[in-house]
Amino acid sequence: MDAKVTPGRTAGLYAGAAVLRLAIFTLLPALPDLLTGRVEISTPVTSFKRLQEGLFLYNHNVSPYDGGVYHQAPLLLPLFSLLPSFTSLPIFTYLLYIAVDLLSAGALWRIADSGEAGSSALFTSPRREKRWSGFVVAAAFLLNPFTVATCIGRSTSVFTTCAILHAIAKAVSGAPFGAMVALSFASYLSMYPLLLLPPLVLLAYDRQRPERATKSALQFAAVSASTVAGVVGVLFQMSYLLTGSWEFLPSTYGVQLTLSDLTPNVGLWWYFFIEMFDSFRSFFLAVFWLHLSSYVGGLTVRIRRQPLVVLTLLLGIFAIFKPYPSISDMALFLALVPLHRHVFPLMRYTFVSAAVIMYATCLGPAFYHLWIYAGSGNANFFYAVTLVWNLGLSLLVCDLMFAVLRDEWEVERPEMAGKEIRQI
Amino acid sequence: MSIQQPPDNGAENSKSPVNIEAVTPSNEAQTKKQPPPEKPSDVRRRSHIILSFWLIVLCLGLPIWWKTTTIYRADLPLQEMLDWSDGKACRPVFPLRISIQANALQEQEAQNLLRLTQHALDDLNDFSGHHLRLQLAPPSATEHHDRDSVLTIRLVPGDTTTAKFDPHEPVLDITYPPNGIPSPTSSSSPLATYVASQLRSTFAEEQATISYLLSTNSIPSDHRPQGLPSDVSDSLSKRTTRSLKYSPTYHLTFSLFTSGSLPSSWDIDGAIGEYMKPVLDVLSPIHNFTIDTQVQLYATPGVQNQVLNKEDLSSFINAAEWPLSPSIGGAPTVNFIVFVGNQTIAAPSQTPGDSDTLGPASHSWLIPQWGTVYLLPLADDTAHLPAEALKQPLLTFTSHLLSLTGTPQSGSLPLRLSTLSRIRSADLLLRASSTLGSLARLALALPSISIPSRVADGVSKTMHHLRLACETLGGPEGLAHARIAEAEAERAFFEKSMVGQLYFPDEHKIAVYLPLLGPVAVPLVMGLLNELKAWRKRRREAAEAGREKKRE
Numbered sequence: 009m010d011a012k013v014t015p016g017r018t019a020g021l022y023a024g025a026a027v028l029r030l031a032i033f034t035l036l037p038a039l040p041d042l043l044t045g046r047v048e049i050s051t052p053v054t055s056f057k058r059l060q061e062g063l064f065l066y067n068h069n070v071s072p073y074d075g076g077v078y079h080q081a082p083l084l085l086p087l088f089s090l091l092p093s094f095t096s097l098p099i100f101t102y103l104l105y106i107a108v109d110l111l112s113a114g115a116l117w118r119i120a121d122s123g124e125a126g127s128s129a130l131f132t133s134p135r136r137e138k139r140w141s142g143f144v145v146a147a148a149f150l151l152n153p154f155t156v157a158t159c160i161g162r163s164t165s166v167f168t169t170c171a172i173l174h175a176i177a178k179a180v181s182g183a184p185f186g187a188m189v190a191l192s193f194a195s196y197l198s199m200y201p202l203l204l205l206p207p208l209v210l211l212a213y214d215r216q217r218p219e220r221a222t223k224s225a226l227q228f229a230a231v232s233a234s235t236v237a238g239v240v241g242v243l244f245q246m247s248y249l250l251t252g253s254w255e256f257l258p259s260t261y262g263v264q265l266t267l268s269d270l271t272p273n274v275g276l277w278w279y280f281f282i283e284m285f286d287s288f289r290s291f292f293l294a295v296f297w298l299h300l301s302s303y304v305g306g307l308t309v310r311i312r313r314q315p316l317v318v319l320t321l322l323l324g325i326f327a328i329f330k331p332y333p334s335i336s337d338m339a340l341f342l343a344l345v346p347l348h349r350h351v352f353p354l355m356r357y358t359f360v361s362a363a364v365i366m367y368a369t370c371l372g373p374a375f376y377h378l379w380i381y382a383g384s385g386n387a388n389f390f391y392a393v394t395l396v397w398n399l400g401l402s403l404l405v406c407d408l409m410f411a412v413l414r415d416e417w418e419v420e421r422p423e424m425a426g427k428e429i430r431q432i
Numbered sequence: 433m434s435i436q437q438p439p440d441n442g443a444e445n446s447k448s449p450v451n452i453e454a455v456t457p458s459n460e461a462q463t464k465k466q467p468p469p470e471k472p473s474d475v476r477r478r479s480h481i482i483l484s485f486w487l488i489v490l491c492l493g494l495p496i497w498w499k500t501t502t503i504y505r506a507d508l509p510l511q512e513m514l515d516w517s518d519g520k521a522c523r524p525v526f527p528l529r530i531s532i533q534a535n536a537l538q539e540q541e542a543q544n545l546l547r548l549t550q551h552a553l554d555d556l557n558d559f560s561g562h563h564l565r566l567q568l569a570p571p572s573a574t575e576h577h578d579r580d581s582v583l584t585i586r587l588v589p590g591d592t593t594t595a596k597f598d599p600h601e602p603v604l605d606i607t608y609p610p611n612g613i614p615s616p617t618s619s620s621s622p623l624a625t626y627v628a629s630q631l632r633s634t635f636a637e638e639q640a641t642i643s644y645l646l647s648t649n650s651i652p653s654d655h656r657p658q659g660l661p662s663d664v665s666d667s668l669s670k671r672t673t674r675s676l677k678y679s680p681t682y683h684l685t686f687s688l689f690t691s692g693s694l695p696s697s698w699d700i701d702g703a704i705g706e707y708m709k710p711v712l713d714v715l716s717p718i719h720n721f722t723i724d725t726q727v728q729l730y731a732t733p734g735v736q737n738q739v740l741n742k743e744d745l746s747s748f749i750n751a752a753e754w755p756l757s758p759s760i761g762g763a764p765t766v767n768f769i770v771f772v773g774n775q776t777i778a779a780p781s782q783t784p785g786d787s788d789t790l791g792p793a794s795h796s797w798l799i800p801q802w803g804t805v806y807l808l809p810l811a812d813d814t815a816h817l818p819a820e821a822l823k824q825p826l827l828t829f830t831s832h833l834l835s836l837t838g839t840p841q842s843g844s845l846p847l848r849l850s851t852l853s854r855i856r857s858a859d860l861l862l863r864a865s866s867t868l869g870s871l872a873r874l875a876l877a878l879p880s881i882s883i884p885s886r887v888a889d890g891v892s893k894t895m896h897h898l899r900l901a902c903e904t905l906g907g908p909e910g911l912a913h914a915r916i917a918e919a920e921a922e923r924a925f926f927e928k929s930m931v932g933q934l935y936f937p938d939e940h941k942i943a944v945y946l947p948l949l950g951p952v953a954v955p956l957v958m959g960l961l962n963e964l965k966a967w968r969k970r971r972r973e974a975a976e977a978g979r980e981k982k983r984e
Contacts, residue, residue, distance in 0.1 A: 288944055291500040295948070298493055305484030309477060421468075 017143060025113070025150035026106050032160055033102045043161035048372060051332035052269040053079045053198065053260070056162035063088050071251060073259040079269065080164055081197050082247040082256045101162065108166045109159050113150050115173035116343055117142035122180045122215075124316050125347040129214035131313035133415050135350040145346045154339035165336040168198045172340065175201075175208060176319060184212035188232050192239035199261050200326055203301055204319060205236060206308045211315035266293060267331050272390060274372065275333040276398060279391045300329045317412050320344040324405035328398045338365075338401065345408065354411035357403055364400030368393050475966070482959045489956065503880060506888035510872045512895065517869020522902035524646065524858055530631065531569040534587040542568055545587075548621050552628035564631055582850055582906075583634070585627065593623065595630045597844035604630065637840045638851045642858050644668040674800040675838035678856055680915060681720040681763040682837070685803075686829075688817070689731035689754065691773040695810065698770075698817035700725045706819060707826040711834070714845065717908060718853050719837065722763065728754065733771065740777050745797050748805060766836060767803030768829045770822070772810050796828045804832040853911050860914035861901050864894055867921040874925075880938055881930060890924030893917075 062078030126136025171194035378385035590607025901913035
């Protein structure tokens with residue numbers, strides 16, 4: 009797979025991905041709006057339709073959060089109002105989304121080429137020779153149907169995806185400050201990436217450039233955390249100046265924390281909280297959030313030697329247990345999985361998890377149609393499919409975790425390589 | 433939530449990777465290979481992982497659990513509330529002052545008469561909560577009724593002993609023969625006895641009503657009058673059930689229903705202004721009234737008989753077709769219906785108890801807590817009902833309105849109204865107190881019910897106004913305070929957020945917590961237990977090793 013990547017092939021991949029998206033946008037003009045309305049792609053906190061609503065209010069000097077429809081970060085508004093109007097010249101919006109996808113692919117390419125997945129500062133896998141080049145990883149991301157659908161659906165989660173990938177890329181290339189700034193942007197946009205801070209700090213700490221390395225890990229972590237806090241603070245201040253009030257905090261992060269919008273999505277929260285007794289709602293909201301964040305500490309400690317794996321697994325876990333997940337979170341997770349090509353032979357359930365995910369992908373829209381439009385099914389149909397979807401996803405996460413741990417273990421016990429395992 | 437398990441298992445896997453043992457099929461049977469001992473760094477790492485999960489559970493989970501599931505119970509003064517409902521906090525006392533104007537008498541004579549009358553009154557009275565105090569009006573304040581006193585007795589010399597109520601003011605005119613003045617030495621006097629018995633009969637109904645109210649509430653028996661005759665209490669209970677629940681505002685609806693196309697208009701405005709307004713005006717300190725009117729042609733009554741029997745009267749109202757809305761706004765509606773048709777009411781049956789239900793001319797009947805129907809026979813070609821034709825119906829309505837509002841039936845109108853306000857304040861006071869008692873008992877009986885701070889506010893406001901009402905019982909402020917107290921008590925008792933929690937007992941919480949938290953807790957608790965066991969074992973081994981070393 010390590011074929012020489014010429015500049016021509018790079019340009020070809022990027023151009024091909026861009027042309028594919030542009031062709032869908034222009035040749036199938038009904039498709040973007042159809043995808044924008046799909047609950048699998050557009051969640052209340054990433055929907056392009058809701059962004060348009062907020063944009064309209066913002067351009068008419070009304071607070072974008074009036075009416076309770078718009079739940080996204082305020083700084084997206086000036087960005088989109090700088091573009092020519094979407095209704096008259098949609099091409100600029102399309103180009104923006106395509107550019108963001110290409111930027112994400114570029115970041116992914118750099119991560120893949122760094123070889124961090126195979127040999128980190130503290131651990132070198134015996135299988136590291138078997139890996140995919142940046143070209144293949146970027147191509148797998150750009151041509152992934154989930155990525156394409158997210159881009160066509162113009163979900164604003166692509167910005168978060170781009171910011172997270174850039175944060176990892178910066179950390180891998182020894183630029184801790186850039187990594188922290190990128191993570192701050194991601195956290196500002198969707199809040200949950202803040203949980204990626206511990207493994208990202210470790211990754212950046214491991215990959216510091218030797219000439220200006222900070223020896224003390226605590227000092228490095230403190231500096232990184234305060235960088236993130238400072239940048240997020242500045243972003244909040246800018247948002248405050250832009251909207252004139254702190255109203256955006258409850259409307260964006262408050263909605264994620266309290267799940268006040270119960271629109272169905274591919275996640276597990278909405279059904280649970282529809283059924284929840286009112287008096288226990290706040291308690292179980294806290295339980296769900298704590299459950300989501302409890303993985304950060306354990307995984308970071310356990311796989312301390314490979315922070316990139318921790319980041320990958322956490323993104324997979326977030327795609328399952330986030331309050332408002334969509335297939336774009338799946339796309340982000342699937343973008344990082346090919347980096348660990350070397351442990352693929354150790355995975356045991358690739359076929360099952362791939363089949364389950366594809367099965368859910370096909371059945372999800374069908375059951376949603378039966379429930380909402382045909383009226384011949386009910387909410388349980390769709391929820392059952394999202395359960396299957398998340399089962400497939402968690403199978404993949406567990407399998408990857410198992411493979412990585414086995415890889416580590418075989419370094420310690422080389423005589424066990426290739427043998428059956430049994431838990432005792 | 434079984435979907436949650438795989439990552440948990442993953443975390444479990446991650447905790448014990450060194451326990452993975454390779455098994456070679458060939459030599460499995462003969463030699464069970466022991467895995468090499470764990471490295472100390474691995475042991476430490478596992479402790480850290482378990483610690484990281486437990487730190488989140490203990491530092492974040494437990495406080496959040498505590499904070500989000502504790503039921504807010506505002507402090508209620510339960511004992512005080514129960515005292516109110518048991519009647520221990522307030523002893524309803526109605527001090528009624530009655531002034532005597534005796535301008536024709538000498539000061540000395542008047543004082544003597546007053547003393548004798550007071551004696552006679554005290555002898556007659558057996559109800560301590562309701563006592564009449566006589567006082568001598570200063571001679572200057574003639575002619576006018578004193579605001580503070582309930583009744584003024586005007587003693588005028590005359591030929592015989594007579595008593596007559598002034599129709600416009602609470603004044604009782606008593607004439608006495610010249611020899612009726614008691615001598616200063618006599619210990620009794622026919623005039624004093626006469627005045628006392630007049631007063632007693634005037635206030636007998638009020639006394640009976642109030643003692644009936646007290647007896648139906650849980651007022652302890654020591655200051656409750658004994659021996660309320662059963663027939664009196666029967667008629668009182670009948671009257672209480674007939675009258676509407678107290679409300680500061682009543683809505684009066686006057687409806688003209690005709691069986692044919694005529695009459696199609698009526699001068700109800702003028703008729704109300706002429707015949708009813710005066711009474712509404714004197715009722716205004718106690719109630720406000722709003723009025724609307726309607727005309728409905730070709731109205732079919734619920735009963736088609738030519739002669740209406742007693743049984744027919746209850747189904748006469750055609751509730752399905754007649755536009756009689758139960759309540760407009762918040763105020764209860766009193767309906768007054770004039771039905772123009774040729775139906776008549778059968779002669780009243782012989783039981784005397786019903787005579788007050790049917791009107792004097794048997795044209796009308798009163799429907800308890802609802803209103804009155806008046807049958808008006810008319811010539812077929814009357815197109816317009818003038819105000820004069822409505823005189824009799826409206827006078828009937830007025831007297832029925834008084835009994836619907838619970839006005840007592842004896843005495844002059846001003847006296848009846850002041851009695852009404854006293855009865856109402858006692859009623860409201862008792863009702864607010866018993867609502868407080870119910871709330872307190874509810875709070876005691878359901879320890880898991882939440883009590884929002886609004887309820888505590890309402891309770892403290894209620895008690896404040898109850899205290900004020902108790903102090904000023906009998907006066908107009910007493911009624912106002914009792915009114916506020918009752919409204920606040922009702923609001924506190926029917927607080928919405930308390931109802932939702934009612935049926936969530938503690939044992940149901942297991943069903944809420946266990947399905948999700950049970951599976952999550954199993955790996956957490958097992959991990960912690962294993963870790964503690966391993967730690968104890970290590971310590972023991974270390975201690976033993978130390979002892980071995982010492983022995984060497």
